[in-house]
Amino acid sequence: MVMTSEFISTLQRVENVSHLLSKMGESTVDEAVQRIESICAFMERYGDLGEIFEHFKELESKLFMCREMLTVEEAAEYIGVSKSQIYLMTSNREITHFKPRGKFIYIERKELDDVLRRNVIYSKHEMNRRAAAETMADLSKGNRKAKKGTGK
Template structure:
């Protein structure tokens, strides 16, 4: 096994371990979300993303709240919109509205 393969396996192990954590550090959050350090800092400074600063220095993120924040303002797929339109049409035809 060469150096590149070993480094790649270690990176995968680190990502797997981080994915099981409930609380993430600033750096782990950047890697988990794909958000750059500067933009994540901007979001925390503006209090636009849920985070904690227990001692006033280090920043931590609860994974559950982070996932909720990432998934806010969801967009429906074309299939979901079409299904809703069909259901609405059927209700109107049956006089349920």
């Protein structure tokens, strides 16, 4: 009796897999196995479905970063500061912002990228490269002045 129920259970699983494969279209068995393995790897990575849903919620909440115009809340999250810091930056006119209806503030993402690039601190390598380029430019200017002074 136990073997019969196991056999029926196995047949049912085979039938379910067959049904699944038929829904996948003209895929080969190897492609189906690869898809199933990738799903299994994904499940192992995130554990249970609850963790997967949390991961998707987090991704969904970050999708705003793809838009060009962000709200104050989104801007604050984008550059990692508080909303009050964003309001302070807008009231001090440190960043360009828009108020299309007079109330809600919108900020361009590229403006926020510029904020993140302020107060740059160059590496030693970059400082040496810039110094060399400036020296070459000065030498070039000096050569031009010398040529003008000799009448050539």
